[in-house]
Amino acid sequence: MSTRLAKSDTTTLLSAETRTAIDRWLAKYPPDHKQSAVMGALSIVQAANGGWLTTELMDAVADYLAMPPIAVYEVATFYSMYELQPVGRHKICVCTNVSCMLCGSEDIVAHLETKIGVKLGETTADNKFTLKEVECLGACGGAPMMQIGREYHENLTPTKVDEILAKLE
Amino acid sequence: MATIEIDGKPYQAQPGQMLIEVADANGINIPRFCYHKKLSIAANCRMCLVEVEKAPKPMPACATPVMDGMKVWTRSAKALTAQQAVMEFLLINHPLDCPICDQGGECELQDVAVGYGKDVSRYHEGKRVVIDKNLGPLIATEMTRCIHCTRCVRFSQEITGIQEMGAPGRGEHTYIGTYIEKNIASELSGNMIDLCPVGALTSKPFRFAARAWEIQQHDTIAPHDSLGSNLHLHIYRNQIMRVAPKENEAINEVWISDRDRFSYQGLTAEDRLTVPLIKIGETWQATSWEKALAFVKEGLKKVISAHGNQAVGALASPTATVEELYLLQKLMRGIGSHNIDHRLRQVDFSDQNAAPLFPYLGQAIADLEHCGTALIIGSHLRKEQPLLNHRLRKASLRGAKIILINPIDYEFNLPIATKIIAPPAAWLNHLAGIAKALLENRSSLIPHSVEALLATVSPDAQQRALAQTLRTGNKRTVLLGNLATAHPQFSVVRALAAIIAKLSGATLGYLGEANNTAGAWLAGAIPHRGAAGNPIAAAGLDAYTMLTQGMKSYILLGLEPELDSCSGTAALKHLQQADFVVSLTAYRTATIENYADVMLPISLFAETSGTYINVVGNWQSFKGAIQPRGDIRPAWKILRVLGNLFNLDGFEYTASDQICDELRQQVGNKIIGNKTAWQIPTHLELNSTSGLQRITEMPIYSVDALVRRAIALQHTLDATQVTGIHINTQVATQLGLTANNPVIVKQNGAVINLPVVIDERVPDEAVLIYAGQVAQIELGAWHDQIELTATC
Ligand code: SF4
Ligand code: FES
Ligand code: FES
Numbered sequence: 001m002s003t004r005l006a007k008s009d010t011t012t013l014l015s016a017e018t019r020t021a022i023d024r025w026l027a028k029y030p031p032d033h034k035q036s037a038v039m040g041a042l043s044i045v046q047a048a049n050g051g052w053l054t055t056e057l058m059d060a061v062a063d064y065l066a067m068p069p070i071a072v073y074e075v076a077t078f079y080s081m082y083e084l085q086p087v088g089r090h091k092i093c094v095c096t097n098v099s100c101m102l103c104g105s106e107d108i109v110a111h112l113e114t115k116i117g118v119k120l121g122e123t124t125a126d127n128k129f130t131l132k133e134v135e136c137l138g139a140c141g142g143a144p145m146m147q148i149g150r151e152y153h154e155n156l157t158p159t160k161v162d163e164i165l166a167k168l169e
Numbered sequence: 170m171a172t173i174e175i176d177g178k179p180y181q182a183q184p185g186q187m188l189i190e191v192a193d194a195n196g197i198n199i200p201r202f203c204y205h206k207k208l209s210i211a212a213n214c215r216m217c218l219v220e221v222e223k224a225p226k227p228m229p230a231c232a233t234p235v236m237d238g239m240k241v242w243t244r245s246a247k248a249l250t251a252q253q254a255v256m257e258f259l260l261i262n263h264p265l266d267c268p269i270c271d272q273g274g275e276c277e278l279q280d281v282a283v284g285y286g287k288d289v290s291r292y293h294e295g296k297r298v299v300i301d302k303n304l305g306p307l308i309a310t311e312m313t314r315c316i317h318c319t320r321c322v323r324f325s326q327e328i329t330g331i332q333e334m335g336a337p338g339r340g341e342h343t344y345i346g347t348y349i350e351k352n353i354a355s356e357l358s359g360n361m362i363d364l365c366p367v368g369a370l371t372s373k374p375f376r377f378a379a380r381a382w383e384i385q386q387h388d389t390i391a392p393h394d395s396l397g398s399n400l401h402l403h404i405y406r407n408q409i410m411r412v413a414p415k416e417n418e419a420i421n422e423v424w425i426s427d428r429d430r431f432s433y434q435g436l437t438a439e440d441r442l443t444v445p446l447i448k449i450g451e452t453w454q455a456t457s458w459e460k461a462l463a464f465v466k467e468g469l470k471k472v473i474s475a476h477g478n479q480a481v482g483a484l485a486s487p488t489a490t491v492e493e494l495y496l497l498q499k500l501m502r503g504i505g506s507h508n509i510d511h512r513l514r515q516v517d518f519s520d521q522n523a524a525p526l527f528p529y530l531g532q533a534i535a536d537l538e539h540c541g542t543a544l545i546i547g548s549h550l551r552k553e554q555p556l557l558n559h560r561l562r563k564a565s566l567r568g569a570k571i572i573l574i575n576p577i578d579y580e581f582n583l584p585i586a587t588k589i590i591a592p593p594a595a596w597l598n599h600l601a602g603i604a605k606a607l608l609e610n611r612s613s614l615i616p617h618s619v620e621a622l623l624a625t626v627s628p629d630a631q632q633r634a635l636a637q638t639l640r641t642g643n644k645r646t647v648l649l650g651n652l653a654t655a656h657p658q659f660s661v662v663r664a665l666a667a668i669i670a671k672l673s674g675a676t677l678g679y680l681g682e683a684n685n686t687a688g689a690w691l692a693g694a695i696p697h698r699g700a701a702g703n704p705i706a707a708a709g710l711d712a713y714t715m716l717t718q719g720m721k722s723y724i725l726l727g728l729e730p731e732l733d734s735c736s737g738t739a740a741l742k743h744l745q746q747a748d749f750v751v752s753l754t755a756y757r758t759a760t761i762e763n764y765a766d767v768m769l770p771i772s773l774f775a776e777t778s779g780t781y782i783n784v785v786g787n788w789q790s791f792k793g794a795i796q797p798r799g800d801i802r803p804a805w806k807i808l809r810v811l812g813n814l815f816n817l818d819g820f821e822y823t824a825s826d827q828i829c830d831e832l833r834q835q836v837g838n839k840i841i842g843n844k845t846a847w848q849i850p851t852h853l854e855l856n857s858t859s860g861l862q863r864i865t866e867m868p869i870y871s872v873d874a875l876v877r878r879a880i881a882l883q884h885t886l887d888a889t890q891v892t893g894i895h896i897n898t899q900v901a902t903q904l905g906l907t908a909n910n911p912v913i914v915k916q917n918g919a920v921i922n923l924p925v926v927i928d929e930r931v932p933d934e935a936v937l938i939y940a941g942q943v944a945q946i947e948l949g950a951w952h953d954q955i956e957l958t959a960t961c
Contacts, residue, residue, distance in 0.1 A: 005890065005928040055349055068326075070335035073348035077337035 013060040018048050022064060034065040038075050041065060042082055051091060052083035080134045087130040088123045090168050092116075093147040096133050099140035108144050109133070111158040115165065128168075171237040176244065188230040188241060189217055199243050200252060200281045202259070202366045203318040204231035207423055208327060214259070214318050216281065218251040219243045227251040249285075256285040262297045263367070264313050265290075271309070272368030274381035278316060299344045305352030306884035307359055307427060309376045315345050315369035321361040328424070329355035330562055330582025345369070354886045355582075356555045356869060359430040363413055363423075372411050374434060374881045379405040387794035388415055390781050391429035392488055392774035393876060394554050395681025396534065397783035398425045402433075402775055402794045409433040409775055409795060419535060420783070426555040427885070428869060428876055433775065435878035442757040442770040443799030453762060458800065462807070465767050466814045468749040472722040473504065475748075480721035482508035484712055485694050486728045487683035488873045489804065490779025491788075492828040494685070494692035495700060496808035496820075497726055503817035507696050507709025508720070511689040513734035514651070514682070514867065514940075516952070518711045520660035525843045526702045527690035528654075530557075530784045531678030532646065538563045541642025542586075544572045544635075544675070546600070546666055547593070548650020549579045552869035552887065554680050557784075558582070570638050574599060576652060576864040577937055578930040587635050592862040592935040593656050593952060598855050600665035602632030607640070607672035618849045619668060626855070636673075645675035651682055652866065655735055657952045664850045667843075677843045681784035683873065688782035691836055701835035719743035725752045726804060727771065729874055731760055732941045735865070738919065738949035753804050756874055770801040773875055777803035778825045786841045790829060861900070863916060864937045865951035871941030892944065894957070895928035895937035905959050915956040916948045922960065 025040035041061050046053050062069040076082040096105045116129045123130040139145045142154025171182045182191040192199050202214040212232035221228045222240035267273040299312040325334035337348045384403045391398040398421035401413045414425040445461035446453045483501045501509045537560035550558040562583040570586035578590045606628040647670040656662045670677040693700035696709035717739040730740040744764035752765040755773050776797040780790040812820030870888040911922040931937045
């Protein structure tokens, strides 16, 4: 906002731990290139907020990194790892890009959809799973694949998917 | 120099220039969408592909630097195939809704598609649809038409300086917008309308009002800021449909401010006066011009015979033309009174005899771009003079240090090196401190009186730091803004600013106020000098004295003194008490009805011919572009007839340029320049004030009667946040006040209720109240002690 009456106060939205974590990223870049830390900062803030970003949190990141808020929104909407809506406890990201598709990702998606009972882009009613379609995650050698949390699961079959899901709380 | 060949002909080019620049300079047409000469190069639309010798693929002309001996073909088979292919891709998602698109007929996409597109689309799949955005009252959007050239995004980032537009999303889901619902707040936002090559961003007030091919274009000069931006008026059926910039690199480059673009709406305001009115007893009667002017003559004669010619005073708006102001002063001086002024927002006139010929920027407008250090004293520059601010922004991007002394911590769109934020009452101390800090480093050739003046001053660390910054950089300038001119001790501010400029080797300049402030000085609409700055025997009364001490009779030209002057309450009181008030006005308001005896309807901007002189002394004349409604007449004709009625010599003009020529001859080649001789005040009264101080700012969309009636502008953020009483959290807590609740405001005997606005830009011990607002008139003077008490 270019006619704002108050300087925004990020400290209330970003906890001390969050800020320390962002500072570690900031230390990697020259002081006049704070915006270089935006991806790291968004991941940290998202993790601290149960897996998704609110506009207020993105604004706080913008202020913390001295960026225009719209530049932060651009980053957050560009990458599929940032969530702008609440997600379930486990975010299942299934790759449907070309290698995975050739190796049967459509079956994996169909299986997942029947198994947990929601469509791509939806979250289960008990808030346990969010199912998400993503582009190539760079694991084509193990196609078809999916990512849950920070783990990659490769060479998927319906049975293997069941086993993986069974282990999740 | 490099020699390159385009389409078989040799051309000279500067090394590092892009191909498209060379082509443009030589009138060779290369189609383009994303390239714009004032923006960075994005090279994302690919429309400008050309064939380059030895390059395997076509190259984008906007991003290919020239090299000596390069051979380029812009219309070879290879180039054309590439251009046609790009065109086909660009049209895939475009709705092709030209018949219902405002841009139709003046659309770059349409034009290029005619040249490079196919007759029939081969694309049968579904097109993407983009949800529309609401960008506020000025810009209409139809985002499905957007071709993602990112000109608007780059404009927002690079020119407005505070990025608001962006391109969220990815791939097919990318869209242009603000992501959150928000009004674009930049004072230059309207330029995006011109930049957008398609109909995605168009003018909201213009929406569906006319077609491009029905419109006639006339040129004129902008009627608000001190720059005098060059404008194109787009006219349909004798009405201004919209306003666009006319390129003038030395003044406005290719931009104009939103105020200059949208203020035309005020021309057709509901309260526009279209017939002469006279007050008989207590009723207003429409009448003929003859009767009205005879009535004026009689009224004035009566006052003069009863109270003498010194009982008459004239006040004029600095937005009036040179011709109008010149005739007004000629009339006044003809009837024997020097009581004429246009400086309605000034209080301290004590050093007016030492003032320059007119408040001059001190340098060319473009020079601001190349300054190394600039000290700005008292200016909300972004909003006062948006395009001067843009020049300084360019300087700061080149590394210039911008230093501020301001009453409010305004948000600037450029980096500020150091700043002092303090209520005006504290400025003298700061300025004296800075001067002293500079003095300590300079011993030779300083008049003793300067040293004596500053003898007791001891600068603090902040003032020293500021002085230190001012000493760096090779081209320096000290600039006085409107908040400085309005300072209750302006003469001292000016003297100290001049001393600071001298000591730091800086150019002293005035940022200027209205579009014709310089013209008003030169035309003689000042009490202490005649036309062309010629000396007169004894000065008449200044605006402040006329409004605060009262006159028997007033002649007002284009003014609503209660809103336009810095002493609204006093003005109202004395206008009401006066025996005879003539208002040459474009508008009829209840307030004017209340105090005036005659209302004469005058032409405004675009309705009359005339001349404005800008802050660097450019005389810019223009012709009337539209016929005003009803019985409205240009003020210069009215004043001419009044001159005749008073049997004065030299009122035989038949055209406005005769008046301008007459003045030009008198001005001759007088040298413009801000006095460089030392002007040293005899003593410094460094006051320490206590208690809450009122700070007043004239907001961007309230500066004159025309813009106050421009509806779209009145709905922008800048216009809507000017209500209430602005204080910071600390002051609010101290006084137990909370946001949005009414507070009792006491100033100089007046008591009113205003809502509290928490505004952290306001310093401690101060209150910000905006001028030009009806609700605030009663409070009176702009600078005063003020008291706040919680209600309940
Ligand atoms: S809105 Fe217009 S200027 Fe902005 S990216 Fe789209 S086409 Fe370009
Ligand atoms: S395509 Fe699925 S990981 Fe690369
Ligand atoms: S104009 Fe060259 S790529 Fe757009």
